[in-house]
Amino acid sequence: xxxxxxxxxxxxxxxxxxxxxxxxxxxxxxxxxxxxxxxxxxxxxxxxxxxxxxxxxxxxxxxxxxxxxxxxxxxxxxxxxxxxxxxxxxxxxxxxxxxxxxxxxxxxxxxxxxxxxxxxxxxxxxxxxxxxxxxxxxxxxxxxxxxxxxxxxxxxxxxxxxxxxxxxxxxxxxxxxxxxxxxxxxxxxxxxxxxxxxxxxxxxxxxxxxxxxxxxxxxxxxxxxxxxxxxxxxxxxxxxxxxxxxxxxxxxxxxxxxxxxxxxxxxxxxxxxxxxxxxxxxxxxxxxxxxxxxxxxxxxxxxxxxxxxxxxxxxxxxxxxxxxxxxxxxxxxxxxxxxxxxx
Amino acid sequence: xxxxxxxxxxxxxxxxxxxxxxxxxxxxxxxxxxxxxxxxxxxxxxxxxxxxxxxxxxxxxxxxxxxxxxxxxxxxxxxxxxxxxxxxxxxxxxxxxxxxxxxxxxxxxxxxxxxxxxxxxxxxxxxxxxxxxxxxxxxxxxxxxxxxxxxxxxxxxxxxxxxxxxxxxxxxxxxxxxxxxxxxxxxxxxxxxxxxxxxxxxxxxxxxxxxxxxxxxxxxxxxxxxxxxxxxxxxxxxxxxxxxxxxxxxxxxxxxxxxxxxxxxxxxxxxxxxxxxxxxxxxxxxxxxxxxxxxxxxxxxxxxxxxxxxxxxxxxxxxxxxxxxxxxxxxxxxxxxxxxxxx
Numbered sequence: 001x002x003x004x005x006x007x008x009x010x011x012x013x014x015x016x017x018x019x020x021x022x023x024x025x026x027x028x029x030x031x032x033x034x035x036x037x038x039x040x041x042x043x044x045x046x047x048x049x050x051x052x053x054x055x056x057x058x059x060x061x062x063x064x065x066x067x068x069x070x071x072x073x074x075x076x077x078x079x080x081x082x083x084x085x086x087x088x089x090x091x092x093x094x095x096x097x098x099x100x101x102x103x104x105x106x107x108x109x110x111x112x113x114x115x116x117x118x119x120x121x122x123x124x125x126x127x128x129x130x131x132x133x134x135x136x137x138x139x140x141x142x143x144x145x146x147x148x149x150x151x152x153x154x155x156x157x158x159x160x161x162x163x164x165x166x167x168x169x170x171x172x173x174x175x176x177x178x179x180x181x182x183x184x185x186x187x188x189x190x191x192x193x194x195x196x197x198x199x200x201x202x203x204x205x206x207x208x209x210x211x212x213x214x215x216x217x218x219x220x221x222x223x224x225x226x227x228x229x230x231x232x233x234x235x236x237x238x239x240x241x242x243x244x245x246x247x248x249x250x251x252x253x254x255x256x257x258x259x260x261x262x263x264x265x266x267x268x269x270x271x272x273x274x275x276x277x278x279x280x281x282x283x284x285x286x287x288x289x290x291x292x293x294x295x296x297x298x299x300x301x302x303x304x305x306x307x308x309x310x311x312x313x314x315x316x317x318x319x320x321x322x323x324x325x326x327x328x329x330x331x332x333x334x335x336x337x338x339x340x341x342x343x
Numbered sequence: 344x345x346x347x348x349x350x351x352x353x354x355x356x357x358x359x360x361x362x363x364x365x366x367x368x369x370x371x372x373x374x375x376x377x378x379x380x381x382x383x384x385x386x387x388x389x390x391x392x393x394x395x396x397x398x399x400x401x402x403x404x405x406x407x408x409x410x411x412x413x414x415x416x417x418x419x420x421x422x423x424x425x426x427x428x429x430x431x432x433x434x435x436x437x438x439x440x441x442x443x444x445x446x447x448x449x450x451x452x453x454x455x456x457x458x459x460x461x462x463x464x465x466x467x468x469x470x471x472x473x474x475x476x477x478x479x480x481x482x483x484x485x486x487x488x489x490x491x492x493x494x495x496x497x498x499x500x501x502x503x504x505x506x507x508x509x510x511x512x513x514x515x516x517x518x519x520x521x522x523x524x525x526x527x528x529x530x531x532x533x534x535x536x537x538x539x540x541x542x543x544x545x546x547x548x549x550x551x552x553x554x555x556x557x558x559x560x561x562x563x564x565x566x567x568x569x570x571x572x573x574x575x576x577x578x579x580x581x582x583x584x585x586x587x588x589x590x591x592x593x594x595x596x597x598x599x600x601x602x603x604x605x606x607x608x609x610x611x612x613x614x615x616x617x618x619x620x621x622x623x624x625x626x627x628x629x630x631x632x633x634x635x636x637x638x639x640x641x642x643x644x645x646x647x648x649x650x651x652x653x654x655x656x657x658x659x660x661x662x663x664x665x666x667x668x669x670x671x672x673x674x675x676x677x678x679x680x681x682x683x684x685x686x
Contacts, residue, residue, distance in 0.1 A: 248608070262602060277620065277623075
């Protein structure tokens with residue numbers, strides 16, 4: 001047994017970021033792995049998911065979940081292998097979905113650990129299209145967005161883990177689907193590979209291009225970005241439009257409110273005169289009991305090739321901080337995953 | 344027959360206001376009343392309703408309804424008496440709810456004219472608690488707000504035609520009910536006569552007093568004001584709070600967006616982290632088919648004395664412009680109505 005199997009390499013939150021996170025906010029260390037006690041399992045991390053919500057956990061501003069404490073391991077969903085089990089539910093060799101965080105091993109009591117099909121050909125999909133991001137896309141679009149055939153659905157961050165699934169489901173439901181992304185390469189991917197009707201580069205003249213792409217206005221705007229994208233969308237929203245809101249990545253690094261004018265009254269006026277519904281949701285809190293329905297439908301779509309996905313895989317736990325910093329700047333292309341170990 | 348019965352006195356929109364409406368935006372004139380043709384009725388206005396939404400119709404900014412054209416009669420709901428009928432549905436003497444606007448007579452084809460119970464002791468209630476404002480309160484609170492026993496409901500403009508009904512229904516549903524009004528006299532009315540648990544003068548230190556009045560946060564905020572009131576409410580909204588939005592009276596006279604900071608991201612962040620639903624609605628558009636249900640329930644509550652209402656009656660059509668200007672400044676006390684004729 002080599003030394004790396006005896007030590008847990010892990011990344012701690014060293015300090016809370018002010019604005020954009022920097023490398024110095026993280027600390028890498030190695031510690032001994034405690035012995036497995038009765039009722040515990042030893043999990044070896046294979047894949048770590050990196051997701052925008054983690055930026056919220058790095059701050060101590062009030063939010064829907066407790067922040068990561070300074071000096072604690074960064075949180076995160078993982079695909080792991082059971083290396084040793086003294087827990088009746090798990091056996092050595094099991095492939096599991098866990099919430100082990102940014103570390104190579106975890107001693108777990110099994111809570112929140114779910115067994116995956118050991119024959120799963122691409123287990124990392126359980127962190128993407130078949131996991132939290134896909135579930136977020138599915139429930140937000142279908143339960144809150146309620147898209148109807150022929151309606152126009154606009155998706156921010158359309159090449160990302162959530163947006164790419166939203167747009168493909170909208171197409172399956174017969175909607176005109178318009179994506180917004182950063183850069184021409186992502187634009188091509190979204191239209192040519194994912195089948196969106198139109199894609200707009202957010203660095204272009206967004207208002208003009210979005211208006212041209214939505215000649216009948218916008219019926220559903222799937223919001224996970226905020227900022228300039230939302231401001232361009234607002235005037236195009238149709239009467240009775242629905243806005244599911246699951247993220248605001250353009251604001252996560254804000255240190256203060258933007259300068260004026262104050263557009264709050266513009267939004268409330270739009271909500272009033274167009275009778276719009278805006279609804280925030282947190283997939284892990286609000287739709288817990290519908291995961292089975294989602295997983296069954298999405299697995300079918302994925303197996304039939306009707307929903308595609310793309311992964312941006314970074315090798316090595318030590319690269320997680322830089323990859324995460326890039327995620328907040330839109331530098332990833334597809335679902336961002338860290339390969340922590342090969343098997 | 345005296346001369347006034349031969350002439351229609353009416354108030355036209357003379358010019359579109361910039362900011363707050365002024366007397367010069369209106370023009371009073373008298374014109375001959377055309378003869379009643381086959382299929383028509385002659386309606387004599389008894390009461391004219393004055394409501395904040397009329398400010399929107401004076402502007403030509405895009406909204407949910409067509410603006411009043413310059414040179415046309417100002418729009419408005421009325422209680423009228425049928426003076427002459429060549430329409431099979433109506434007879435001379437019938438009491439009706441109509442949309443005759445700011446004038447003493449209307450020749451109508453009967454569309455949108457509803458007969459009222461001729462024995463109704465207070466027909467003007469059909470413009471208030473038993474009419475559009477009461478209906479707005481009922482559907483917004485119950486269908487969008489979905490208040491549950493023990494929850495905290497905050498009501499802006501709580502002594503007004505809509506807010507006063509919202510708060511009383513919330514009390515009937517077992518909620519802690521907090522009103523916000525302008526001035527101590529309205530405060531007393533809201534707590535002592537309408538039975539709200541607490542009332543706050545919006546000219547006080549709103550944030551501090553609202554926080555003290557809502558120790559368990561806010562579950563439903565019934566929004567018809569906007570501005571500083573909404574900004575004070577935002578930080579107190581609970582997880583899964585609901586915000587029915589039917590008006591924004593504090594903004595109706597705005598000529599431009601307020602100065603910064605831009606609080607739009609503060610609102611969207613609140614919607615996200617607290618998973619809030621904000622939904623705009625226009626009672627006449629969105630709940631047409633539920634008027635019967637409302638009317639039946641509200642009539643019962645009113646007859647049993649469980650829902651009270653107060654009217655602010657102004658005598659004489661010529662006083663409508665000044666009364667309406669005062670309404671936008673919160674100078675009315677209760678449902679504002681113009682008595683145009685006594686019988």
